Amino acid sequence: MPAARTIGSGAHVVLAVSGIFGSATAWQPLWPYLDESLFTYHFLDYRGYGARATVAGDYSMEEAGADVLAFADEIGVDRFSVLGHSMGGSVMQQVLVQAPDRVRSLFGIAPVPASGAPFDEQTWQLFQAAATDIAARRAIIDFSSGAGRLSSVWVDALARRSADTSTPAAFTGYLNAFATTDFHHEIEGNTTPVRTLVGRHDPANNEAAMLETFARWYPNHTSIVLADAGHYAVDEAPILVATELERAIAALER
DSSP states (O other): OOEEEEEOOOSEEEEEEOOTTOOGGGGGGGGGGSOTTTEEEEEEOOTTBGGGTTOOOOOOHHHHHHHHHHHHHHTTOOOEEEEEETHHHHHHHHHHHHOTTTEEEEEEESOOOTTOOOOOHHHHHHHHHTTTOHHHHHHHHHHHTTSSOSOHHHHHHHHHHHHHTBOHHHHHHHHHHHHHOOOHHHHTTOOSOEEEEEETTOSSSSHHHHHHTHHHHOTTEEEEEETTOOSOHHHHOHHHHHHHHHHHHHGGGO
């Protein structure tokens, strides 16, 4: 499982997994603001995404988590933190389930909880259409970042980028997986440090959702709310995201 990009050479290793509309390169807005002396970041692609577009699989959360661990084995890293955006929030928790002694901390940006993501029928149909319909992708991105709040140029660019870096089969498979996979009983009570960062303008994976899920299940959980961000905080506020991320994981060293 190749990393699309590695940033830094520090002792604390962070493995990063994206949302369903992302890929390894979706993290690029963060890269100029990361502390390369303290951390080593590996930004990974899922099967069917980015550098792994030709790699098939069952596109399950379990498989995605196992792929992260396989990558850690390949680079010879025993312990690490995991960073996940949106669907990557479910994947990072799968890594914790599969290898609890190897995970130093979890940092989720608008993360999907371990109970899955409930959709109403209309939204579900829209997400399913997004596998092949860029207009559906655009509608989802716009709504989840605050419905008309951000530039249509940015919305269009993210929709195109997401379509160009994933296959329809992988998108559909992962959509079904993260929406319906419920393994929260396997992580409930886990004392691993968990930080979630959400945008105030995110209509779904917001502070209320974190309080109903992550805060109930993880005793060592803290939520960070960015007042001027929606679902895509990495694009919307990269300096703040990098700052909060590294403050959180650096605290583990003390």
